[in-house]
Amino acid sequence: MPREEPTGLERFINGVLPENPVYRQLLGMCPTLAVTNAMKPALTMAAATAFVLICANVLVSLIRGSLRPHLRILVFTLTIATFVTVADRFLAAYVYEMSKELGPYVPLIIVNCLIISRCEICASKQKVGVAAADAVGMSLGFAVALASIATVREILGSGTWLGLRALPASWPGWGIMVLPPGAFLTLGLLLGAAEWATRARASTGLWKTVRMLWSWRH
Amino acid sequence: MAQEEAKQGEGSAKGAGPEIEVAPSPHVSETAVTTQRMMVDVAIALAPAMAMAVAIFRWYAVVQVGLCVLSCLASEAVFTRMRGKPVALWDFSAVVTGVILGLSLPWSAPWYIAVIGSAAAIGLGKAAFGGLGYNIFNPAMVGRAFVMLSFAKALGASAYVFGESGMAVVTEATPLTVAKKVAADLAAGKVAGGDVQVQLAHARELWPLLVGNVNGSLGETSALALLVGGVYLCVRRTASWEIPAGTLLSAFAFSALANAANLTPFTAFHHLVGGALLFGAFFIATDPVTSPIAPKGKFAFGVGVGFLVIVLRVFSGYPEGVMFAVLLMNGAVPLMNRWTIPRPVGGPTPEKA
């Protein structure tokens, strides 16, 4: 092997925060901006993406021995599109409300670069277990990111969280937070906050421990 | 420092050294022309409009503008500290932002609108872009757009209607709201009801529009007060005359067209003095940071603002369009600057022309 690939556990941990798909890689911006005006659609989107990502990663990893380099993207797309269609139909059948609210954004998971990049970077090269751990980690990271943006937007915009009243009813909802500009503003501010927090913590406590464990493993 | 570099820039053909300082135009090598002096000028020029606002809306105007100024100063202090920069409240730029924001709000806006609007103006409109001189959009208008989109209900048409004025304000909808209503009825093939016709007749009287005893945002009602302040700004060269000239000319031309096409019940003259056009043309669009550098670009910028104001007034769901027009044109400024690079005296532009 030319260089050592990360293990399953590393893949998993990386996906959640250190290589968070939204805050660190800026992947999947379309759903990040479009469906985070409230928690419910954001979590539904995160779940649908997780389903597609895990299935696609596992399947691609299983057939990685038979992949032809010049046909691999075709295979990835085919696989992802299939699972997206499955997810879309299941949402329409069992959570119709959400499926209607998410509208075109469920079919658009197909073009979410997060998934195809995981197929390319991890699943097409590593064992099924690693690919699955990677997919779960990335899905969790994506869910955390969507939920954090949706939390800010729903609480400020509607005074509720997951549909439950979070602020007194007299709260004047900040309409802009529910509208598209609110998505850009929240994403920008949270990105900045994430960057700031990473830098601030790079030299302290918990982070240091994690880093030490890290270097020790290698 | 800055002057030295500017001189170097003049000397060499390339000009742009890596450490050029960006400062609000005009770039005059005269120490008297400071940001502070310009901002004080703007404050002086706004005095007549402020006085009219107090005369009409009484304490509401004082409280609203005061609250905006204080919140803007506080936001400026907090955000510049967060960025680790020296806090420079004494350049008065935050004060001017606060005054303009306050004067562009209705008298009835609740306190939190002033505070949130100010924080958005300074934080999102200015600090996020790197502070004064680096902001793309007019901070006061960013703040106003933020609260306008957030609290649409509290800033809707009825928020501007004032009943306890000191100058016998016509206690009705703002002139432009009336115009919008009549135009909407016309488009729907209906004839406006009796009360609307009466309001339209009132709104068509020019004298109240000039003096200012009509309803509207705090600072926009009196055309005369705005003209006095605006002309002062232009004479002092704190504002470039090209911008208001372009804005007013194009707004006049396009509203005349719209009126001729029966799209608006107001004549071009009404469109000039009613609503926030004068306020916007003299005090908002002329912000040196967010308007083009070259005179030609400034005029084109003004023409764009005037055109968009009329388009928004006639076709959008809002009765007024100054805020969005200025913000939209702000976005086009870098492009206009590229198109209107002035020819240096004595030769064509070097390299790519």
Add this chain to the structure above:
Amino acid sequence: MGEPGKRVGYIRDAWLVVLLALVFGGGLAGVQRGLSEKIAENKKQETYSVIPDLVEGADPGKTVELVVEGRDGKEARVYKVFDGEGGHGGWVVAADGQGFADRIEVLVGLDRELATITGLYVLEQKETPGLGDYITSESFRSRFRGTPADTALVVVKDDPKAGNEIRALTGATISSESVAEIVNAALANVRDAIGEREGSEAGADSTE
């Protein structure tokens, strides 16, 4: 191109793609087969579940969907609503049109004689949050209840004086007017068609 050896190469390369396409295609066909009924049911349910809200005493299970040709020459969806005992309770007309921001889709409930509006429901809207989106609120929708269906509705700013007047939402006159206009247009559009279908029963008041 054209060499036999290369062609075999293509097929050898592509076997995985072909196989996957077949497997996936089959799988998707299975999913569609398994779920399509439920999805169609969901769509129907969405309309039917609000019908008791639109026509009093209606039994959603007994609703019959009719497709009639409207005055504009297009197909329009109309639901004939029955009460629990199977008696004809009224009508529900599906309508849509341009709102302030985007298309608004509504259902309008009517009594049996097509004379009075008995309810309004907003299926789909993207009006301004905090202003126009109040068209979905019960307080706004109830303003339509009991208004005449044979005269065009008019939106007013103050309290309604005539029966066909609807008070606008504060700050959202355009959204309010859009809804009223959608209702007006839809009723005018299908009135004759329903009348024809029902013959003498409801045709009497189809003149305008």
